[in-house]
Amino acid sequence: MSRPELRISSETFRANIEAVRARIEPSTLMLVLKDDAYGHGLRWAVETAVQTGIRWFGSYDIRSGLEVRRIAGRDARIFAWATSTDDEIDEALAHDIDLGVGTREYLSRVIARAAVLGAPARVHLKIDTGLHRNGVLPEEWPEALAEARAAERLGQLELVGVWSHIAEASDAEDDEAQTAFLDAVRIAGESGPAPALLHLTASAASWWRPELRGSVSRIGAFCYGIRSADGPELEGVRPVASLSALVEEIVDGAAVIAIGSFDGLPSTLSGMPVGTPGGTRTLAEIGQTTSVVEGWPGAQVGDEVMLFGPGESGEVSATTLAERIDSVGEEILTRLTPRVRRIVRE
Structure with missing residues (x-):
């Protein structure tokens, strides 16, 4: 995986x-x-x-x-x-x-x-x-x-x-x-x-x-780039980090991605919007090591799904996700486990 x-x-x-x-x-x-x-x-x-x-x-x-x-x-x-x-x-x-x-x-x-x-x-x-x-x-x-x-x-x-x-x-x-x-x-x-x-x-x-x-x-x-929960967007400030996972398999038209609650993704975030090559889709289910995303036309193994980030693929910010569970954006980031690879880009 x-x-x-x-x-x-x-x-x-x-x-x-x-x-x-x-x-x-x-x-x-x-x-x-x-x-x-x-x-x-x-x-x-x-x-x-x-x-x-x-x-x-x-x-x-x-x-x-x-x-x-x-x-x-x-x-x-x-x-x-x-x-x-x-x-x-x-x-x-x-x-x-x-x-x-x-x-x-x-x-x-x-x-x-x-x-x-x-x-x-x-x-x-x-x-x-x-x-x-x-x-x-x-x-x-x-x-x-x-x-x-x-x-x-x-x-x-x-x-x-x-x-x-x-x-x-x-x-x-x-x-x-x-x-x-x-x-x-x-x-x-x-x-x-x-x-x-x-x-x-x-x-x-x-x-x-x-x-x-x-x-x-x-x-x-x-x-x-983490705004306050329930607060407005910040002029000139954007999320520094984005979380992505690849599609591992297609099952009954849905995409199974390689991230789950064991990686620090709260299972209570099921139903959230995520970014896909086909636009914004719903994260339907969060399992222990994988999750299921609503499919899109032409979805295939190896496609990238954006769980949160600056919104370039239709995803929302970490704070927007946190608001769904009455928390703050930094909790979403600090929960991620070492299995989530940190990649620094200039």
Whole structure:
């Protein structure tokens, strides 16, 4: 059986990055790389992004950040925001990785490890603006700042940034989050040198709410051409990846293709439209290792069926598929197993 292919366009990725940068200027783009660059491959994403001049990477965790450092070199700035072990903190400090810190406990551990190693930690302190996804509570913010400033005076820490996550549930809630964020920034500035790196927004809010952007915008999905679920299309941005599988046999006029739920294709996506040489057809059934597509005139073994992509063969995007099962486009991409061959095209 032939293997399905996830075809990845470097040209499209570069064009998306440029479109996003133009949209968010003068805010600086931090390219987010979580989940192996949303299933596209971390090494490819970093190498390609460096070619476009990207210097800020959001790795999520320190382990991924270390890999980014090996690929991108010493000039890149890397932000890892997952709360980590002491050993991971040591690695981050040794390899010049910025740390996102969202709890008093984690802040104390980062300072302690910096004191032991004699290497100051570059810290972005996170304020909880209402999402309750980690973050120092507003009532504890002055105490957290006092601890950070004390460590700063001892040469153990550099408070370089203030950041947060927002819910992106409604404009009103996001406005409230910005108010809380700006208040935290004000208090930070009163406690010492004002942090230069302020980042509140991820993909959707960075794109549509310019008034919420800080000096940095953390954007992942949109750079890969993955729009928000139930959101509009993005001007100048196209899907970077397309998924294809070959016809293995023709049975009663239907085409059996070489991809199934064992390859990471959710079985609940049966009934979705796919692209074929005969135009858009329905994916009628998703089995464990093969699937069945509604036939078309002249269908034959070896024909290519596009499961998702930019729409050039009648297929829809990964996000459009995800909306059918109340999910997001990145889930469709990150579920794909190693049996799906990754093919990079310039």
